[in-house]
Amino acid sequence: MTNPVLKVRGLCKHFPVGGKQFVNAVNHVDLNISPGETLGMVGESGSGKSTIGRVILRLSEPTEGSIEFNGQDITHLPKSKVRPLRRDMQMVFQDPWSALNPRMRIRDLIAEPIKLHMPLSRSERHDRTEDLARRVNLSTSFLNRTPANLSGGQLQRVCIARAIATDPKLIVLDEPTSSLDLSVRAGILELLAEIREETKAAMLFISHDLGTVRMISDRIAVLYLGEVVEQGQAEALFETPAHPYTQALLSAHLPADPRIKVTRHVLGGEVPSPIALPPGCKFHTRCPVAIDRCSSVVPGTLTVPTGQEARCLRIPDGGNIIQRKEIA
Numbered sequence: 001m002t003n004p005v006l007k008v009r010g011l012c013k014h015f016p017v018g019g020k021q022f023v024n025a026v027n028h029v030d031l032n033i034s035p036g037e038t039l040g041m042v043g044e045s046g047s048g049k050s051t052i053g054r055v056i057l058r059l060s061e062p063t064e065g066s067i068e069f070n071g072q073d074i075t076h077l078p079k080s081k082v083r084p085l086r087r088d089m090q091m092v093f094q095d096p097w098s099a100l101n102p103r104m105r106i107r108d109l110i111a112e113p114i115k116l117h118m119p120l121s122r123s124e125r126h127d128r129t130e131d132l133a134r135r136v137n138l139s140t141s142f143l144n145r146t147p148a149n150l151s152g153g154q155l156q157r158v159c160i161a162r163a164i165a166t167d168p169k170l171i172v173l174d175e176p177t178s179s180l181d182l183s184v185r186a187g188i189l190e191l192l193a194e195i196r197e198e199t200k201a202a203m204l205f206i207s208h209d210l211g212t213v214r215m216i217s218d219r220i221a222v223l224y225l226g227e228v229v230e231q232g233q234a235e236a237l238f239e240t241p242a243h244p245y246t247q248a249l250l251s252a253h254l255p256a257d258p259r260i261k262v263t264r265h266v267l268g269g270e271v272p273s274p275i276a277l278p279p280g281c282k283f284h285t286r287c288p289v290a291i292d293r294c295s296s297v298v299p300g301t302l303t304v305p306t307g308q309e310a311r312c313l314r315i316p317d318g319g320n321i322i323q324r325k326e327i328a
């Protein structure tokens with residue numbers, strides 16, 4: 001097996017919010033991403049997706065746990081030593097308009113990371129910039145324009161060109177298609193898939209949209225209140241979701257097709273506050289199949305027959321038990 005590009009263990013991020021209170025945004029997360037692999041991370045708003053992305057790239061400091069990048073422990077690396085690593089780990093954000101300096105030409109925006117990290121001559125940089133524009137299917141006629149003259153999809157292509165400019169080993173994409181029109185999303189996803197094939201970069205693809213995540217991911221991690229409740233191969237996770245939360249997310253997302261026989265789980269109640277996390281399983285307050293024990297016992301991680309890892313006390317009861325209870 002190839003060594004993972006990214007190995008995260010027991011990662012926690014707690015934001016102090018006055019007094020002795022903390023927002024427990026990320027709680028004991030374990031992740032691996034291999035070269036050429038895309039890990040999709042899904043969860044509702046506030047589940048900690050963006051925070052994980054930022055902490056992994058050391059844009060935000062971890063509270064606990066470890067982050068290994070390319071075999072190097074970067075958890076506590078001083079900022080001065082993190083800076084040169086930026087060449088190898090890049091990020092693409094949701095909103096290309098605010099990610100790009102509106103006063104710069106597209107040419108200079110794409111050349112910026114090259115200038116910062118690669119010892120190339122002026123003409124080599126020029127060639128590389130044009131080559132990058134072509135790789136993201138952006139006409140080179142755009143290069144002398146400023147962002148105001150491009151559409152959202154074209155600007156996101158510029159952001160992707162910047163992200164791949166230095167041949168990074170890891171790219172974190174935080175909702176990269178969410179601000180774009182439906183009609184241009186598929187094109188951006190195709191581009192990302194091509195780039196992954198070409199470059200073998202590891203990708204962490206963050207999205208609240210299951211359909212998008214399914215299209216691009218090899219594996220998927222499902223987050224609830226800052227915790228990975230289920231993680232596994234995309235196919236297995238979509239076909240036979242193990243955790244009641246994954247089942248609820250999927251059934252909410254599924255089209256009403258009478259040929260598909262699934263139990264519909266509709267989640268009741270509110271997401272608890274990350275300042276006062278529930279004891280036991282954090283999902284028990286909304287779980288359709290919770291039993292008394294779930295409110296006091298923290299479930300460990302176990303592997304189900306279809307390969308996913310899930311944290312749920314009900315799974316050892318035989319898995320199917322979760323499917324059986326019909327919630328209207």
Ligand SMILES: Nc1ncnc2c1ncn2[C@@H]1O[C@H](COP(=O)(O)OP(=O)(O)OP(=O)(O)O)[C@@H](O)[C@H]1O
Nearest residue numbers: 015023025044045046047048049050051052208274
């Ligand atoms: N700087 C901060 N200070 C305090 N709390 C924060 C801070 N940043 C994030 N949080 C909190 O941490 C939790 C996780 O936020 P995060 O943005 O990572 O979630 P998310 O899953 O990316 O949500 P969204 O899809 O809405 O972006 C939320 O409760 C959020 O309010």
